[in-house]
Amino acid sequence: MSDILQFLQQRNSSPKLTTPGPSGPDMEHIFRAALRAPDHARMRPSRFITIAQERRVAFGALLERCLLLRNPDADEAALIKARNSPLRAPLLVVVVVKVALHPKVPPIEQRFSGACAAQAVLLASEASGFAGIWRTGAAAFDRAVMTGLGLAEDEEIIAFLYIGSRNGAAKVIPPLDTTEFVSSW
Numbered sequence: 016m017s018d019i020l021q022f023l024q025q026r027n028s029s030p031k032l033t034t035p036g037p038s039g040p041d042m043e044h045i046f047r048a049a050l051r052a053p054d055h056a057r058m059r060p061s062r063f064i065t066i067a068q069e070r071r072v073a074f075g076a077l078l079e080r081c082l083l084l085r086n087p088d089a090d091e092a093a094l095i096k097a098r099n100s101p102l103r104a105p106l107l108v109v110v111v112v113k114v115a116l117h118p119k120v121p122p123i124e125q126r127f128s129g130a131c132a133a134q135a136v137l138l139a140s141e142a143s144g145f146a147g148i149w150r151t152g153a154a155a156f157d158r159a160v161m162t163g164l165g166l167a168e169d170e171e172i173i174a175f176l177y178i179g180s181r182n183g184a185a186k187v188i189p190p191l192d193t194t195e196f197v198s199s200w
């Protein structure tokens with residue numbers, strides 16, 4: 016089996032991340048890979064926002080404020096969790112898709128393209144020696160969070176990608192039998 020096939024079959028998200036995160040040339044490679052996501056009609060729907068260092072604290076404050084707006088009864092534990100969540104990785108990449116009207120490319124295909132770009136960021140991060148995990152949750156669908164991040168009205172969040180170095184061993188990948196998922200027609 017080629018190294019690339021082996022790599023693809025072993026891809027593994029990492030919820031526990033630590034420093035260092037990618038920077039400099041690693042980031043350039045990761046985003047070049049992301050920009051090779053399939054893209055119907057070359058609409059280039061995706062863009063990427065990085066949040067690192069102390070900006071993660073500011074983002075945590077935004078998440079906390081928005082949680083309170085969504086749920087004024089949120090308890091202290093939930094507020095602390097929201098505030099601290101960006102600190103779970105040295106780098107966050109927000110994958111953003113601009114959803115446009117197009118005669119041949121429905122909005123769902125533009126979101127699919129963004130999802131492919133998100134997966135490419137994860138794969139390229141792992142290929143560069145890092146690890147990551149795709150998260151969403153209510154904040155990803157909250158217009159106040161989007162506005163706080165500077166998104167326009169026609170933009171949406173596809174993913175919060177948490178990227179860093181794997182903290183601890185990779186989890187065991189459950190063996191799956193391809194015959195349960197693949198059939199011929």
Ligand SMILES: Cc1cc2nc3c(=O)[nH]c(=O)nc-3n(C[C@H](O)[C@H](O)[C@H](O)COP(=O)(O)O)c2cc1C
Pocket residue numbers: 026027028029148149150151152
């Ligand atoms: C669209 C999307 C949203 C996700 N959101 C979350 C999330 O908010 N929290 C979480 O723990 N995992 C979330 N996951 C799942 C993880 O990214 C990951 O796939 C899962 O932990 C399984 O690990 P694996 O990718 O190594 O199989 C999401 C996955 C996708 C595709």
